[in-house]
Amino acid sequence: MPVLNERAYLRHAVESVLAQEVGGPTELVLALGPSSDGTTELARGLAAADDRIRLVENPAAHIPVGLNAAIRASRYPTIVRVDAHSELAPGYAAHALQTLARTGAANVGGVMHAEGRTPFQKAVARLYNSPVGLGGGAYHGGRTEGEAESAYLGVMRRAVLDEVGLFDETIRRGEDWELNLRIRQAGHAVWFDPELSVTYWPRENWLRLARQFRATGAWRGELVRRxxxxxxxxxxxxxxxxxxxxxxxxxxxxxxxxxxxxxxxxxxxxxxxxxxxxxxxxxxxxxxxxxxxxxxxxxxxxxxxxxxxxxxxxxxxxxxxxxxxxxxxxxxxxxxxxxxx
Structure with a gap:
């Protein structure tokens, strides 16, 4: 889990991860960026209270850099990417592992179900969940299981990640799409399972939303160039x-x-x-x-x-x-x- 200025969401995100039961050993590796809102102190407190939580530093504050640092520090053969702005549904990890085994896919993802607290955030969440808002990608409300272009967050085989070279640290947004492109080009399957659901909390105000979408659009333009x-x-x-x-x-x-x-x-x-x-x-x-x-x-x-x-x-x-x-x-x-x- 890459973490930067997520004090409002981190505890709930961590609790949703630690509540997962998979019938085997688990760990949660937090990649800590240079937060200014008390997130780092909260993360250290959570790690002190549960030995399943491990901390690595991400001074660059870039998501793919933090993800790679966390993956390299991890010890188990399956990588579950999670987000500090999200919450995993009960049984998410166990179901994803079953889908990995059943399909033989390299990466499995599900639905990103956005929710909000304020009228603004609820409006954003509704549009996230609508094909009119974000273009109708499978993970924004798809209902048909099968091979996909990409996966939201993703439950991945560590061996495949090592094979294709982890996340590209030169890409600041759209890193999931690019990684899944390499996974598919290497002959592996990326799989969408609508039974998997992750709650996502959108940005809280108009300015932050505009900044987020401008940056995401710029990196999609970069991906088109590449x-x-x-x-x-x-x-x-x-x-x-x-x-x-x-x-x-x-x-x-x-x-x-x-x-x-x-x-x-x-x-x-x-x-x-x-x-x-x-x-x-x-x-x-x-x-x-x-x-x-x-x-x-x-x-x-x-x-x-x-x-x-x-x-x-x-x-x-x-x-x-x-x-x-x-x-x-x-x-x-x-x-x-x-x-x-």
């Missing part, structure tokens, strides 16, 4: 929306200044403004749909869905054009989260 068509077509929808918005602004300026008029103006309006109007109607429909929550949650949905798409799309274009470079997910830095009840 791996081209291995990336699915759904990743190109948000940047297309950003380009459409930019084009609409340009057309609007040309119309207001009189440069564009007549039939050309009408045609441009239909081709450019039409899709944007349809997108706005889609956002309103999602906010008003059944299960949208109370009025505050629905109002937040109107802001959250475009934020997710536009932030991700803007980051993607930046990543494609110049590479992700040193882009990091700044949404976890300087965290002052409210503890979970």
């Amino acid at each position: 791996f081209g068509r291995s990336n699915g077509l759904r990743y190109f929808a948000p940047p297309a929306l950003v380009l459409l918005v930019v084009l609409a602004v340009v057309v609007g300026v040309l119309q207001l200044t009189g440069v564009l008029g007549g039939v050309a103006s009408i045609l441009a309006s239909v081709l450019v403004y039409g899709p944007i109007v349809l997108y706005v109607l889609l956002v309103v429909a999602v906010a008003c749909a059944r299960g949208g929550g109370d009025l505050r949650q629905r109002l937040w949905t109107l802001a959250v869905l475009p934020t997710m798409h536009l932030s991700w799309g803007l980051g993607f274009l930046t990543g494609v054009l110049r590479g992700a470079r040193d882009t990091v997910d700044a949404s976890r830095l300087g965290s002052r989260n409210t503890p979970l009840p």
Whole structure:
């Protein structure tokens, strides 16, 4: 478990891991980044109270670096990746081990079920669980078991990780997808099992959400630079929306200044403004749909869905054009989260 500024979530995440029963020895290796909210002190206290918890340092604060440090320090043949912002469902590990044995896969993952506490976080969680929000990947609500492109978190065979070379430490986001690409290229299967479920707690405010999605989009753009068509077509929808918005602004300026008029103006309006109007109607429909929550949650949905798409799309274009470079997910830095009840 890589950990950075997760004081509000760490105890619950650790408890959900230690409650797993697999009929054999287990350990939890925490890779500690330089937290500023008391997370490190909490982690040390948890480790002092349970000898199954081991600590390694991750001064770089990068997720793949921390994951590799934890994996190298681990002692058992199965690696279960967990997240400090998540909670494993009861029986998760045991069921995943059974699926590994049954399918012969190298990596098994399940559904990322997002939940929230505040109206904002509930709106984000609902969109995480919707194909409209995050593009319909299997782990965002798929129901059909079978081979998959990637796996959320993942329960992995250590031997396969050693074979393909662990996580690529030059990739700051999307490291799971890239690792699973190498696993599949090596001839192994990545498996999705909808019976596996992990609770995920999204970011707590609008700014952190925008930062998270911009960074994630930038690294997907970097992955497109590196791996081209291995990336699915759904990743190109948000940047297309950003380009459409930019084009609409340009057309609007040309119309207001009189440069564009007549039939050309009408045609441009239909081709450019039409899709944007349809997108706005889609956002309103999602906010008003059944299960949208109370009025505050629905109002937040109107802001959250475009934020997710536009932030991700803007980051993607930046990543494609110049590479992700040193882009990091700044949404976890300087965290002052409210503890979970």
